[in-house]
Amino acid sequence: MAMPRIREVRAYVVRGGGADYHDQGGQHWIDDHIATPMARYPEYRASRQKFGLNVLGTLVVEIEAEDGTVGFATTTAGEPGAYIVEKHLARFVEGAPVTSIEKIWDQMYSSTLFYGRKGLVVNCLSAVDLALYDLLGKIRQEPVYALLGGPVQDELVFYATGARPDLAEKLGFIGGKLPLQHGPAEGPEGMRANLDKLASMRERVSEDFFLSWDCWMSLDLDYATRLARDSAEFGLKWIEEPLPPDDYWGYAELRRRVPTGTWVSTGEHEWTRFGFRLLLEMGCADMIQPDVNWCGGITELTKIAALADAHGVPVVPHGSSVYSYHFVITRRNSPFSEFLMMHPQASEIVPMFHPLLLDEPVPEGGRLRLPETPGFGVRLNPECDLHRPYTH
Ligand SMILES: C[C@H](O)[C@H](O)CC(=O)C(=O)O
Numbered sequence: 435m436a437m438p439r440i441r442e443v444r445a446y447v448v449r450g451g452g453a454d455y456h457d458q459g460g461q462h463w464i465d466d467h468i469a470t471p472m473a474r475y476p477e478y479r480a481s482r483q484k485f486g487l488n489v490l491g492t493l494v495v496e497i498e499a500e501d502g503t504v505g506f507a508t509t510t511a512g513e514p515g516a517y518i519v520e521k522h523l524a525r526f527v528e529g530a531p532v533t534s535i536e537k538i539w540d541q542m543y544s545s546t547l548f549y550g551r552k553g554l555v556v557n558c559l560s561a562v563d564l565a566l567y568d569l570l571g572k573i574r575q576e577p578v579y580a581l582l583g584g585p586v587q588d589e590l591v592f593y594a595t596g597a598r599p600d601l602a603e604k605l606g607f608i609g610g611k612l613p614l615q616h617g618p619a620e621g622p623e624g625m626r627a628n629l630d631k632l633a634s635m636r637e638r639v640s641e642d643f644f645l646s647w648d649c650w651m652s653l654d655l656d657y658a659t660r661l662a663r664d665s666a667e668f669g670l671k672w673i674e675e676p677l678p679p680d681d682y683w684g685y686a687e688l689r690r691r692v693p694t695g696t697w698v699s700t701g702e703h704e705w706t707r708f709g710f711r712l713l714l715e716m717g718c719a720d721m722i723q724p725d726v727n728w729c730g731g732i733t734e735l736t737k738i739a740a741l742a743d744a745h746g747v748p749v750v751p752h753g754s755s756v757y758s759y760h761f762v763i764t765r766r767n768s769p770f771s772e773f774l775m776m777h778p779q780a781s782e783i784v785p786m787f788h789p790l791l792l793d794e795p796v797p798e799g800g801r802l803r804l805p806e807t808p809g810f811g812v813r814l815n816p817e818c819d820l821h822r823p824y825t826h
């Protein structure tokens with residue numbers, strides 16, 4: 435079968451949910467006094483949006499082949515991302531065969547080394563990579579998981595991230611990850627409030643339902659050590675992203691300090707196999723959590739997961755909806771998946787990238803069988819207002 439070439443790349447910005455899942459309206463648990471590295475400044479404690487967490491918005495990348503087939507994907511990168519895709523990355527994609535995914539990745543990464551390597555630029559590159567997978571799947575009439583070698587499990591099993599693990603258990607999830615609300619700047623009172631929250635959730639859920647902390651880079655080594663130790667009596671399964679992502683030494687030390695049986699996890703804000711190589715070789719984590727919409731797309735996640743497998747470290751991707759589901763279903767080394775509760779009170783199941791995607795699958799009873807729809811199996815919601823700020 436002759437493979438078409440790529441005709442055009444287009445980059446759009448959209449506000450309100452989507453891949454920038456922090457870009458929510460008011461009164462949402464995800465913006466309700468969550469511990470962050472900015473919480474040392476009292477004026478930025480109550481709301482993450484106040485310091486600019488949702489400043490970027492969602493970037494949508496569409497890639498159209500000569501035969502008219504369109505693949506698309508999304509990331510957190512907004513208007514600066516649209517500029518990078520249109521003015522820089524598109525040149526490596528347009529005119530290339532739709533199968534040229536590895537070469538395009540290498541050209542995008544190598545050509546942006548002088549200002550990229552991590553963060554926004556690799557988020558953009560991830561969206562292009564995922565859009566290429568979506569396109570290839572649609573052209574071959576196969577789901578992305580089939581392109582990746584096929585499923586190794588029949589269905590995905592989920593834990594839930596949100597303010598109400600007790601409700602998540604009733605919805606069938608296997609565990610719940612709570613946002614930590616108070617950091618070191620809030621002293622012993624904040625620590626007590628954190629532990630009280632965990633204790634009260636432990637009382638409300640069954641013994642087999644696991645509980646974890648999401649610390650969103652907000653702690654220091656001593657606080658993280660105390661939190662992990664004092665949370666152990668409530669059966670804490672893991673302490674996630676307790677330290678700033680560049681503190682590889684702190685993570686390695688924390689792993690030595692936490693009680694046996696408590697995992698240290700991180701990787702949500704790490705990029706490419708080079709960043710994960712440091713985490714793995716330095717013994718920073720019992721589990722890594724790359725976000726496929728950020729870390730370099732499927733092309734890079736495949737390499738990161740192979741490295742992790744060789745180190746005996748499980749890979750449980752951060753959020754990222756269908757983009758991680760198609761990957762996880764093909765991996766023995768990814769025992770479960772994350773579902774971010776995007777309902778404002780975390781009391782009902784809402785698609786993770788709502789309202790941007792149509793046909794976005796959600797777990798039922800904490801489980802999900804992926805449909806056989808080509809590509810990632812989702813469509814852009816025509817009711818979302820996509821804006822194309824740049825052309826090339
Ligand atoms: C709940 C966390 O603060 C963050 O919004 C999401 C996250 O880190 C995760 O899902 O993991």
Ligand SMILES: [Mg+2]
Binds near residue numbers: 648675702752
């Ligand atoms: Mg997290």
